[in-house]
Amino acid sequence: MIEAAVPTTMQKAVQMADDDAMIRRIKKHRYGACPQGTPGKKHAVSVTGSGIKCECPHGQKGRAACRHAKAVELVILRG
Ligand SMILES: [Zn+2]
Numbered sequence: 001m002i003e004a005a006v007p008t009t010m011q012k013a014v015q016m017a018d019d020d021a022m023i024r025r026i027k028k029h030r031y032g033a034c035p036q037g038t039p040g041k042k043h044a045v046s047v048t049g050s051g052i053k054c055e056c057p058h059g060q061k062g063r064a065a066c067r068h069a070k071a072v073e074l075v076i077l078r079g
Helices: 009-018 067-078
Strands: 023-027 030-033 041-046 049-052
Touching: 023 049, 023 067, 030 067, 041 067, 049 067
Parallel strands: none
Antiparallel strands: 023 030, 030 041, 041 049
């Protein structure tokens, strides 16, 4: 597969947001995001006053939002 065909974080987030099985609402400000390819495993995503935080390794780095946080944001924006 050529590198240009690798989906971007945003494309992955859109795919996740479109799939009800990938993003599950647990509580009012808490969601569970299933990492692709590892069913049964879930990352907790928290909606806070300062943004959406995911506990996956990428999200813990505190840099750009990971695909889980972005997917949850899309789900919230869509209502
Ligand atoms: Zn994440």
